[in-house]
Amino acid sequence: MLRDITLGQYYPVNSIIHKLDSRVKLVGTLAFIISLFFFKSFAGYAVAALFLGIVIKLSKVPLKFMLKGLKAIIILLLITAVFNLFLTPGRPLVTLWKLTITYEGLRQAAFMTIRLIFLIVGSSVMTLTTTPNNLTDGMEKGLRPLGKLRVPVHEVAMMMSIALRFIPILLEETDKIMKAQIARGADFESGNLIKKAKSLVPLLVPLFISAFRRANDLAMAMEARGYHGGEGRTKMKPLIYQNRDRIAYLILLAYLVVSIAIGRLSPV
Amino acid sequence: MSIKIEHLSYVYGEGTAFEKKALDDISLELPDGQFIGIIGHTGSGKSTLIQHLNGLIKATSGQIYYNGQSIYQDNYNMKELRSKVGLVFQYPEHQLFEIDVFTDVCFGPKNLGLSQEETEERAREALEQVGLGEEFYRQSPFELSGGQKRRVAIAGILAMKPEVLILDEPTAGLDPKGRDEILDQIAMLHKERKITVILVSHSMEDVAKYVQRIIVMNRGKAMYDGAPREVFKHYRELEEIGLAAPQVTYVVNSLKEKGWDIKTDATTVEEARDAILIALRK
Numbered sequence: 001m002l003r004d005i006t007l008g009q010y011y012p013v014n015s016i017i018h019k020l021d022s023r024v025k026l027v028g029t030l031a032f033i034i035s036l037f038f039f040k041s042f043a044g045y046a047v048a049a050l051f052l053g054i055v056i057k058l059s060k061v062p063l064k065f066m067l068k069g070l071k072a073i074i075i076l077l078l079i080t081a082v083f084n085l086f087l088t089p090g091r092p093l094v095t096l097w098k099l100t101i102t103y104e105g106l107r108q109a110a111f112m113t114i115r116l117i118f119l120i121v122g123s124s125v126m127t128l129t130t131t132p133n134n135l136t137d138g139m140e141k142g143l144r145p146l147g148k149l150r151v152p153v154h155e156v157a158m159m160m161s162i163a164l165r166f167i168p169i170l171l172e173e174t175d176k177i178m179k180a181q182i183a184r185g186a187d188f189e190s191g192n193l194i195k196k197a198k199s200l201v202p203l204l205v206p207l208f209i210s211a212f213r214r215a216n217d218l219a220m221a222m223e224a225r226g227y228h229g230g231e232g233r234t235k236m237k238p239l240i241y242q243n244r245d246r247i248a249y250l251i252l253l254a255y256l257v258v259s260i261a262i263g264r265l266s267p268v
Numbered sequence: 269m270s271i272k273i274e275h276l277s278y279v280y281g282e283g284t285a286f287e288k289k290a291l292d293d294i295s296l297e298l299p300d301g302q303f304i305g306i307i308g309h310t311g312s313g314k315s316t317l318i319q320h321l322n323g324l325i326k327a328t329s330g331q332i333y334y335n336g337q338s339i340y341q342d343n344y345n346m347k348e349l350r351s352k353v354g355l356v357f358q359y360p361e362h363q364l365f366e367i368d369v370f371t372d373v374c375f376g377p378k379n380l381g382l383s384q385e386e387t388e389e390r391a392r393e394a395l396e397q398v399g400l401g402e403e404f405y406r407q408s409p410f411e412l413s414g415g416q417k418r419r420v421a422i423a424g425i426l427a428m429k430p431e432v433l434i435l436d437e438p439t440a441g442l443d444p445k446g447r448d449e450i451l452d453q454i455a456m457l458h459k460e461r462k463i464t465v466i467l468v469s470h471s472m473e474d475v476a477k478y479v480q481r482i483i484v485m486n487r488g489k490a491m492y493d494g495a496p497r498e499v500f501k502h503y504r505e506l507e508e509i510g511l512a513a514p515q516v517t518y519v520v521n522s523l524k525e526k527g528w529d530i531k532t533d534a535t536t537v538e539e540a541r542d543a544i545l546i547a548l549r550k
Binding site for chain 1 (some may be wrong): 305319324350351354355357360362363364365375376378379410418424425428435
């Protein structure tokens, strides 16, 4: 059950997408997400789907794994779709009691659903193919110019990498504590909402305590190894653009131009 | 009354890049009242195996019978199984959550649906069994020492009155005194309540001193299964898989190599002492 959350989990295989510079993947994901909001027609989403499909294929990560992340937002998807379906004014299509489905509503609901799905899958591609360390390295280097404006880029990047790194650890810990409490007869599944919420206490208390203990240990270990912030800190594997990264940027640019052109100009 | 495992296999993350065979065709019989040790290198499948015994993990293939009944049949009462097969996890003190020691120990029996009196009675009994007196009842479990916390956690399982008690590395991270105390208490429970005890451990000395039977796990298979003196005869093979025999086994074996006329199957200090005395008198 807990393994369903794939966001922030790295999938270790060797592929061209894995090897790309993390800055390319960051910019790529951002560009992909922005492109989604420019489309006015389904043709644009078709181009985006094609592009995403090719990237997923190249990444060698099983599609099943990518889609797992969607399970977590199914409720959100449903709510968004239903609200858009019934609450968008326009030409009426079907009338059910006091609720009217409009042509515009149907279109809007489909758009929003596709957008959300692509958004999650698109960012899953990045997190599944990039180690958290690599990701924050990319972020730190990519955002370095902001440091001149006194933005604490390194600190933010470090916090991000710690947060990302802790997701699988805390998931594992949750799994372990859950099992330990089930072994003591705890029941997390049956009962009404209040009972279910109450049954989480034996899980959440130990989890919080463990999170604080780990945070404390980590801070101690960092200090013991002489961590003093970003100034003058060097990297063992500095990020340097390769030819494949330059090609990837060009492909990305091509995708942006083509998809937005089609997405805005196509009549359907 | 026993646990029977037939051709048990378990695969982690089937169909993904994380796929790993954790258990590979294991068949074992664990009769009542035995004190069994399970040893194995990290990742050998020990922890996975014991989590199958109370149904926390469902096997990919194979069967487990508890008292002759398959635990995988439809409508099998898993909750009852979990009260009969008590599992104490590694670092069990991490699961404590209540405001005081007594309430925490009550959690297990309360979940079994027992009455308030019965629950408290069992909690009192369990705390006594692990050697914690009334002065601890109203203390916060988070203010206790590591060894005391662990005993509270073990009492939490004992309060469910299990017929089989499984302990995963119960002495990890404890000092020698705390270690001996906990192991002695477990041995006493085994003797007095006649329950089956399964001890998962890294320490060959602990295992040799307390258990009647050792199961050696390696790469998801049960590699050896027998009395300690039988199993530790294979000390060279054990070394190859990252384990070892008790130190005294090495002592008597090197004496033998030096030409002494000595029995080499000693696994505890006492046995080694006797063997050496006999050899000296010859």
